[in-house]
Amino acid sequence: MTQEIDSLYEEAIASGLLPGVSLLAGDKNGNILYSKSFGKASLKEGDNRPFTESTIASIASMSKLMTVVAVLQCVEDGILDLDKDVASLCPGIGKYGLIVGFDDTKNSAIFTPNPTPITLRMLLTHTSGHEYEWNNALLLKWRASRNEQPSSGLTLEEQAALPLVFEPGKGFAYGHGLDWAGKAVESATNLSLDDFMRKRIWTPLGIENDASFYPRAKDSMKDRIADVSTLDKNGKPPAVHFPGFDISGGSTDCFGGAGVYSSTKAYYTFLSSVMRRDPKLLKPSSYEELFRPQLDDRCEQALNDDIISSPIKTQYLGLQIPASIRKTWNLAGLVAKEAQEGRFAQGTTLWGGYPCCEWFIDHESGICGVAICQLVPPMQPDVMALHEKFQRAMFGRVRANL
Template structure:
């Protein structure tokens, strides 16, 4: 098994598809099933940085799992509630109502006022009506009509105080729910999300020197931080260290702003797989992993993934359309198994810089793959990430049969 993963990823580095990577996987008993790092963490001229499991990488949307854990910690503290309307605390969120169309002649959007309650539960399960403006064509037109850039600016309000795309609670769209949830955590705790996660997640797990929203400000992380690389038009790898995937954010972006090492994220992921009491109570873990979508929203999710090649690539993660999907606070849930890859109920999610995590509850395994590569979730790279998942699953099955 390990040889098939080794071969695929070594070839990816040798062929110039990836500059480097770090992979880690293990089981719920704390046994490491697979570990390998190879290649370089930069294409920046004059900089030499080998890719290791200590290399600090932008984890992008893999931040969402940490933010969900932090939100559930606030619920345990009694400072937030899952089903209370949070609009009064976040007056900018959804203030434009719901966008239902766009008049090309007038260059203006059709907006319908909406005051439906929005809850933390909706924010964490993508049913609040928020959608990223770079995913939603109508939102893109709305931005252009206002001479605004997509998802840019320093604050969550700049990036995500945009029209909703459906009445809250009635559909599914992938958007800034976790960014707004981050604001709620900050309001509830009186701390920045950085300080909250530092105290409640990173220090308890011993990864406080390996995770931050602001690695460039930390002496322990600055020199270990990878640079993004990207595929040029000629198919060759280029330095993309000037690209800012946070687009000028000065707020802690709960949906995508954490930087961490593969080892640190794996430490966090395996704690979540084991349901480590350092982070959450048993009932909170049940809530974290429980599918949150009713029948209508679940159908909306499956339709949404099939909506366009862009949606399928970003949100489908090569899980076949025949496998019914739902959503938990943790991430995408496969309701059925996929032969040779995962059992029913497996949970997984990825990040724009080509990072992936998975938890297979039934097989009792988890894994994470780190690359720092653009374009986001490039299909050949996503195929490699699937191969990693399959190899780990095969190894777990093999070991289980020997006991």
């Protein structure tokens, strides 16, 4: 079974689909089920570094799980509350109110005041009304009317202080909620999110030299950073080096929703710790809250509708899970409410990251895994299909031993 996975990823490297990738999976008892890396860390001419489990990569939205753990640690400390208004901790959040239309004759967005306070729970579950601009035509028109590019600006407020696309608590949209949640941690602790995670997450797990928001400033990391590669305009191989591409957009703030860089080994160490409910990170009650489904019927339906609302959203948010499988959201990520035959058991939690990365925790089967690479376009279907087969192989291996 593992030989099949070896062959699939070796073929992807040989075909030019993938420059490099690292995979790690293990079980609830701490046993490693699979650990292997393929290809190169860069397609830049003259750079022959291999992609290994120690290669530092942008994990993009896989940062979100780390930020959620940081938030829950602050809740345990009594300095944050999941259900209180975060406006005092996050200056600028929701300042535009709700965007409800656009007047093309005036080249101006139409707004209405937001009547509902935004809470941390809403930010962590994507029910706050925030949505990434690439997902929303109204937000793109609003940016253009201001002569701004999407996701423009160096600070969190410049990038994430967007009009809300629905009243908080009454829908689902994938967006900057975790960036704002990270800002709440910073406001409550008077520490940068990088410093807080180093103190409370990375150092306790022994991964402090392998995770950072600022890897280029770390002597222990700067020479291990992988470069991003890209497929052609149609999303087809062979991949080539993507010079000048910066997933962070040159931002100076810590973006809790997308800003962490990590090695595969470090992220797996973190993910495995979360799956095993390691007391180094959280109390048992916090793990219960982390993995408890959070959406009411209205928001859950909005999530399922959103994933299938366009091909690009299905690609970015669907993680190769059939539309027929009902989904919900917990504080950690996307939850499959039903099993997918041969891939995962009911209640599996999983999520991904922009440059075709993915993680999963299959609670019932007692396994977790991570796949990290540095390729755009984001969540490219052929690459994500490979990661699905990796997950299937790990599931099959564990189930065969039951």
